[in-house]
Amino acid sequence: MVASADRIWDLAVIGGGTAGLLAAKTAAGLGARVVLIESARTGGDCLWTGCVPSKALQSAAASVAEARAAVRFGVDVGSIRVDFPRVMAHVRSAIETIAPDDSAEALEAVGVTVLPGRARFTGPGRLTVGGAGVRFRQALVATGSEPAVPAVPGLAEVSPLTTDTVWDLEELPERLVVIGAGSSGCELGQAFARLGSRVTLLETADRVLPAEDPDASAVIRDVLRADGVQVITSARIERVRPGVVAHTGGGVEFDRLLVLAGRRPRTVGLGLEAIGVEVDGAGWIRVDGHLRTTAPRVWAAGDVTGTPLFTHTAGVHGTIAAVNALLGPLRSVRTDGEPRVTFTRPEVAAVGVPTAGASTVQVRHDELDRAVAEAEVIGFSRLAIGRRGRIIGATVVGPRAGETIGELAVAVSQRLTTGDLAGVTHPYPTFSDGAWNAAVADYRSRLGVPPARRLTGLLLRLRRRWVSRQ
Structure with a gap:
């Protein structure tokens, strides 16, 4: 679709990665006239060079490791041969399967106009794309980041x-x-x-x-x-x-x-200085708690702001920035519930305050029934505990830790206690039992402290007297 030269867009989104895609779709869903400008291909690093290909490669590698380890279950697999070109074909297939969801056609279908080319700000409310002028009421910079290669001699x-x-x-x-x-x-x-x-x-x-x-x-x-x-x-x-x-x-x-x-922001050539958008010494765009830059009517979201460089963070912040840009600063970004996962085998997942040095309770996975049944006992589930038993952080190491951490991210964000978590029935046996058992252990220990014991003791004595009179 071609943008009309005399149209003023409600929101111009620069960058078609996760933050830009979610921002554009959110704005279009609110009824705004939205243009998204992308210099390469929509989908961003997550689809083409990050999350999707890396997880596809790791799944292939995990199948090799599982085959080699099958003997521990009494299963003899025999010789294993890795056909690396076929492994990479699987990686590309995963990308190609997901790509249509992030395509320009998918954006156009929900009302977003997509312009190919490089955007450059030329003044307040104005930018150019391939020499053509584009006018906007609000703009969102979501150009992401790229690999940084250190200045090592000979590298x-x-x-x-x-x-x-x-x-x-x-x-x-x-x-x-x-x-x-x-x-x-x-x-x-x-x-x-x-x-x-x-x-x-x-x-x-x-x-x-x-x-x-x-x-x-x-x-x-x-x-x-x-x-x-x-x-x-x-x-x-x-x-x-x-x-x-x-x-x-x-x-x-x-x-x-x-x-x-490490990575560095993609801000070179955007003309940020022409509209007064400030960057820090490393080039990351400065934003406030609402993702507003130092320039009027210009916002930023995703990696380019230097916030945690996670796809899920970029998506949430893109949505927040779009809402704030169109409706005013209604929502603020939150940093207390930012989960992160390292997708090694076993996985490492964490959220909230660091569990190192905090008051913690944990369950080792050699004590976890599902882990024992699957012979995957390396790891632990550890909760950081604040005042009155509030869950303020967590670290989980084990299979599917990335799934377990979602529940704990809710606990941290909603200020839940170990008693709250312990009071929710969990299916058995699962790896998420580790966090639940840790919460149960902490809650029981709190019931055993002197004030709680005195209260429960009183309640039990009153109940015995009441029962004896029946």
Whole structure:
């Protein structure tokens, strides 16, 4: 659809990733005249280079690991052969299956006009797309982020892989070095190792998953090593030569090098200075609690704001920004219930305040019936407890931890207590029993403290007297 030159759009959305898609659809649903401008392809990093392809690859890798481990159930599988081109065909198939949901045609079907090209602000209420002028009443910047490649001598010369390019591989690297042991590094490092690469994981921090509970980090470190990954922490990269990464602890040889060392915002060339949108020293757009920028009638959502770089966060914030842009600042973003998941096997999921250093209660998964039945006993469910038993954070390590954390995100967001969670009947046996059993244990312990015991003791004595008189 072609935009009329004299039309003034209620909302101009720049960027067709998760934040932009949800914002545009929300605005169209409210009856607004919406234009979405995308320079490449709608769907964003999540669809094309992030969530979808990585989970497809990890599922293939998990099937290999499960086949090898089937002997523990008395099942002999025999020899296992990985056909890497077919694995990558599965990855592309997953993308192609989901892509229509995020396509320009799907947007047009709900009333959003899609313009291909690069947007650039030229002044208040005005921008250009491919030389053509576009006028708007409100604008939302949702251009996302891209892989950052550190300025290490020699790194650029070896054509390192990033999350943008790793999906183009057609041959499994024999020796793969992964720089960065955050979520993406651990996920992809484990997947390639299970598929047959000799993987070395380099991390500058003193542990993998440095943002997570140290006990969770230790579990994943041990699992990675069991999968054959060489894990090297406290390793500052000094220089890269063809086939060799030199770091503070020595050198590692590689056939391919995958860099997962952070991301940077896509703000260059947007003309933000022309309308007074401020960015911080790293280029992330400054927003207030309503996702409003420093420029009148301009909003921002998703990765480009530097908020937690998660697809689910981008989607929620895109919706909030669209509502606020069209109807006024009605909603604020919240940070107390931001769940996150590292999709290694086992998964690591967390929400709320860090469980390290907090007052906690936990259940180890070797005490969890479903985990024992499935021989998946590595992990734990840990709740951070605040005043009066309120659940203020959680960490879960185990199969399907990403599903379990949803319930705990509700508990944190809605200020529920362990008593509230314990009072909800849960199906048995499930991995979510871990969090429930932890809540039950905490609630029972609180009933046993002296004031509570005195109260329950009084109630029991009164009840005995009443019964004895019947």
